[in-house]
Amino acid sequence: DLTSDSEALLQFASAVPHVRKLNWNSTIPICISWVGITCNNEGTRVIAIHLPGLGLFGPIPPNTIGKLDALRILSLRSNFLNGTLPFDISSIPSLQFLYLQHNYFSGNIPPSLSPQISILDLSFNSFSGNIPQTLKNLTHLTSLNLQFNSFSGLLPDFNLTRLRLLNVSYNLLNGSIPSSLQKFPASSFAGNSFSCGLPSNQCSSLTSSPSPSPHYSPSMPIHPKKHNKKLSTGAILAIAIGGFLLLLLLAVFLFCFLKKKDGDSVGELTVKAVPPGKNEKSDDFGSGVQAAEKNKLVFFEGSTYNFDLEDLLRASAEVLGKGSYGTAYKAILDEGTTVVVKRVREVGVAEKEFDQHMEFVGRIGRHPNIVSLCAYYYSKDEKLLVYEYIITGSLSALLHGIESSIHPGTRGIGRTPLDWDTRVKISLGAAKGISHIHTEGGARFTHGNIKSSNILLTADFDGCVSDLGLAPLMNFLPTKPRCIGYYAPEVIETRKFTQKSDVYSFGVLLLELLTGKSPLPSSGHDEVVDLPRWVRSVVREEWTAEVFDEELMKYPHVEEEMVQMLQIGLACVARVPDMRPSMDEAVKMIADLRSSDSSEYRASSEDNRSNVQTP
Numbered sequence: 001d002l003t004s005d006s007e008a009l010l011q012f013a014s015a016v017p018h019v020r021k022l023n024w025n026s027t028i029p030i031c032i033s034w035v036g037i038t039c040n041n042e043g044t045r046v047i048a049i050h051l052p053g054l055g056l057f058g059p060i061p062p063n064t065i066g067k068l069d070a071l072r073i074l075s076l077r078s079n080f081l082n083g084t085l086p087f088d089i090s091s092i093p094s095l096q097f098l099y100l101q102h103n104y105f106s107g108n109i110p111p112s113l114s115p116q117i118s119i120l121d122l123s124f125n126s127f128s129g130n131i132p133q134t135l136k137n138l139t140h141l142t143s144l145n146l147q148f149n150s151f152s153g154l155l156p157d158f159n160l161t162r163l164r165l166l167n168v169s170y171n172l173l174n175g176s177i178p179s180s181l182q183k184f185p186a187s188s189f190a191g192n193s194f195s196c197g198l199p200s201n202q203c204s205s206l207t208s209s210p211s212p213s214p215h216y217s218p219s220m221p222i223h224p225k226k227h228n229k230k231l232s233t234g235a236i237l238a239i240a241i242g243g244f245l246l247l248l249l250l251a252v253f254l255f256c257f258l259k260k261k262d263g264d265s266v267g268e269l270t271v272k273a274v275p276p277g278k279n280e281k282s283d284d285f286g287s288g289v290q291a292a293e294k295n296k297l298v299f300f301e302g303s304t305y306n307f308d309l310e311d312l313l314r315a316s317a318e319v320l321g322k323g324s325y326g327t328a329y330k331a332i333l334d335e336g337t338t339v340v341v342k343r344v345r346e347v348g349v350a351e352k353e354f355d356q357h358m359e360f361v362g363r364i365g366r367h368p369n370i371v372s373l374c375a376y377y378y379s380k381d382e383k384l385l386v387y388e389y390i391i392t393g394s395l396s397a398l399l400h401g402i403e404s405s406i407h408p409g410t411r412g413i414g415r416t417p418l419d420w421d422t423r424v425k426i427s428l429g430a431a432k433g434i435s436h437i438h439t440e441g442g443a444r445f446t447h448g449n450i451k452s453s454n455i456l457l458t459a460d461f462d463g464c465v466s467d468l469g470l471a472p473l474m475n476f477l478p479t480k481p482r483c484i485g486y487y488a489p490e491v492i493e494t495r496k497f498t499q500k501s502d503v504y505s506f507g508v509l510l511l512e513l514l515t516g517k518s519p520l521p522s523s524g525h526d527e528v529v530d531l532p533r534w535v536r537s538v539v540r541e542e543w544t545a546e547v548f549d550e551e552l553m554k555y556p557h558v559e560e561e562m563v564q565m566l567q568i569g570l571a572c573v574a575r576v577p578d579m580r581p582s583m584d585e586a587v588k589m590i591a592d593l594r595s596s597d598s599s600e601y602r603a604s605s606e607d608n609r610s611n612v613q614t615p
């Protein structure tokens with residue numbers, strides 16, 4: 001009866017710690033006032049429990065929720081529950097909807113499940129063992145979601161006529177896909193080791209990532225698109241005159257340049273500002289430019305900029321920072337245009353390959369969430385990359401207050417706090433940018449240096465990925481502590497980047513956004529901060545709200561989204577690369593944060609009779 005239901009719930013609340021308060025107590029009416037509880041129309045039994053994103057942590061003891069034998073809906077999704085799922089919960093005879101996704105449950109699925117179950121969602125947990133054959137008996141089952149667990153062995157032949165949704169992707173399943181399940185899309189089975197079962201063409205696509213465009217490596221020749229249009233006589237004349245003027249300009253430039261080299265030390269291109277704390281040599285990005293005519297600034301198709309190499313070398317420049325691959329300068333040209341010039345060093349490819357690579361990067365880098373590469377210059381002694389200037393600076397600067405490359409690991413005084421909505425927007429933009437790079441670049445093309453100082457922000461706080469195409473050009477793997485904190489474990493071992501290692505770095509970035517902590521060493525200490533390990537240990541062992549950036553705790557009703565984002569971040573930093581989602585999946589998961597019923601908790605607090613079938 002209702003009394004025993006309320007006693008079981010109070011036992012659950014006292015045994016399972018939770019971050020958000022529950023107003024459950026025996027002095028207020030359970031059916032009207034208890035948060036997350038729904039009773040039947042007569043008010044005699046509890047029929048639904050909705051406690052998503054409440055910060056519940058630890059195992060669920062038996063003889064608590066399992067005693068509610070009139071329960072139809074149980075939603076404990078997006079919490080930090082761990083341990084095995086008590087038998088008495090899964091076998092509640094009336095249970096129809098069980099939502100336990102995004103927790104840390106482990107062990108086997110109990111073999112005896114309620115025969116009434118219609119929706120079973122155990123995705124994003126650590127369940128293991130075989131998927132029980134007894135699932136075949138669940139004739140009411142319409143949706144079964146087991147993705148992102150560690151289930152192994154064969155996939156049983158369910159043959160359940162009502163089953164409309166099945167997802168067993170990203171487990172450790174093998175063998176073949178039973179014929180009764182072959183009606184489901186290939187994505188339902190991705191990320192396993194199925195030998196076959198689907199028609200052979202689909203079968204082979206199950207284990208490998210999609211590669212919409214051909215594999216790419218910097219040494220692969222790239223053929224620019226051929227244009228069939230013929231040039232008019234006027235155009236030919238214009239090109240000829242333009243060419244002549246260009247030659248003239250270069251000659252003037254050469255003259256000035258040589259004059260400058262000859263002791264005219266008051267060159268216009270000087271480093272005007274050197275950041276505090278840096279002992280920057282007063283060099284500039286033009287000193288290695290060769291006078292030879294063939295060396296010129298190459299602009300990309302569609303670039304709207306209207307300056308030449310001479311303008312650039314005349315610009316006033318200020319050091320933005322010294323990165324792993326070289327120094328970045330903010331250059332303000334005469335007509336007021338501002339660009340960023342990166343002077344890169346230790347390029348590991350010859351000029352031809354450099355040109356091909358740049359053509360490729362310029363082409364795939366056209367996306368609102370990627371910082372545009374406008375032009376480049378190559379000579380033996382100088383390699384310059386010209387990017388659009390992104391006004392709001394980097395996520396690292398915004399999150400930690402000052403440039404991480406200058407004072408790594410510290411949070412600046414007087415910085416403006418970054419609210420949750422902005423953090424979600426930035427992470428979605430960055431995810432879209434990386435996903436675009438992976439999709440357009442081909443399965444082997446990677447960014448290779450995803451980190452918060454390479455996520456730049458527009459005036460509208462859209463996240464844009466910078467430094468595209470730099471890492472694959474280099475003949476070394478930066479091993480400075482400020483890079484290593486973002487590297488996937490396999491990158492340290494193999495010294496090779498993959499798309500899954502980009503996903504890992506993106507996961508570290510999400511954890512950085514959530515915790516406000518930097519995976520960089522703090523001033524004076526050079527040791528690498530393993531942010532994923534720290535978050536995992538706090539979450540699994542002694543979880544407290546402390547895991548989240550304290551700045552975020554003041555925003556109301558965001559905990560559930562924060563918990564879900566934490567789950568996404570942790571999925572991205574899975575140690576086994578194949579267990580990480582693709583960037584495309586990460587984009588969908590982040591976008592779903594907003595479309596998912598994040599107001600459920602609020603709704604159930606306000607009207608706990610509504611939405612009884614919502615997970």
Ligand SMILES: Nc1ncnc2c1ncn2[C@@H]1O[C@H](COP(=O)(O)OP(=O)(O)OP(=O)(O)O)[C@@H](O)[C@H]1O
Nearest residue numbers: 320321323324325328340387388389390394405453
């Ligand atoms: N296009 C840009 N617009 C505005 N700021 C930029 C731009 N590109 C780089 N920066 C800023 O310039 C600084 C130096 O960048 P750079 O990429 O050279 O070094 P880094 O990001 O610290 O390290 P790494 O070389 O490993 O990426 C960083 O603070 C970065 O945010």
